[in-house]
Amino acid sequence: MLDRDATLTALYDELRAAAARMLRREAPFLTLQPTELVNEAAIRIVRLERMSWNDRQHFFATSARIMRQAMLDAVRSRRRAKRQAPDVFLETPLAQDVEIEALDAALIRLExxxxxxxxxxxxxxxxxxxxxxxxxxxxxxxxxxxxxxxAARLWLLDALKPDQPQ
Structure with a gap:
């Protein structure tokens, strides 16, 4: 089992680089900085006191889920503040603009x-x-x-079509 704090410290730079790529590509409308996103994710990871990390892969998988939720929370917060629905630009594999909450709903259905x-x-x-x-x-x-x-991209393309019910 891995020590949570040591693993977080060792992989912090990798998570920050991933957050920078994600925000640059998928959420340029957010004023959220990569460091803020990773710090929010780190705080949430630290709150998982009873969580035991089996290995680096387990840590990354959990971190991905936590960063997804942190970004969703930032989008929702911005939406409440601005009272408008921003779009998130997906990379070419999905080749369309999609609202982050619609993506999350589609991922819940896919899961x-x-x-x-x-x-x-x-x-x-x-x-x-x-x-x-x-x-x-x-x-x-x-x-x-x-x-x-x-397969996931194709499923999401279909699920995120504008005429699809959410």
Whole structure:
């Protein structure tokens, strides 16, 4: 088992770099800085007192989920402050503008059918890990991760069509 504080300290720079990529790509409208996002995620990780970390992969998977939630909270906060619905720009694989809350709702629906796809989306989209690193984190082959990433993108493209009910 890993020591939470030592692991967080050791991987902080990697999480900050991932947050910078994510915010630059997916949420340029937010005034949230990468350090703020990672600090918020770190605070939430520290609050998980009863959580035991099996390994680095487990830590990254949990961090991806926590960063996703922290970004959603920032979007909701901005929406309340501005009273308008901002768009989040996804990278070309999804090739459309999508509202972050719609993406979250779609991921919740996908999780009930294929939780392994949601883990890949979280690590790829919210943390910004490349396929080969996701393969290491999830202990899967890069080909499997690539195939599942493609399936998740296609599912999300369909689920996020403007005429789809949320």
């Amino acid at each position: 009930s059918a294929a939780p392994e796809l949601v883990r890949i989306v979280e690590l790829r989209f919210f943390v910004g890990l490349p396929v080969d690193q996701i393969a290491v984190v999830l202990d899967q082959s890069p080909a499997t991760v690539k195939r599942r990433w493609q």
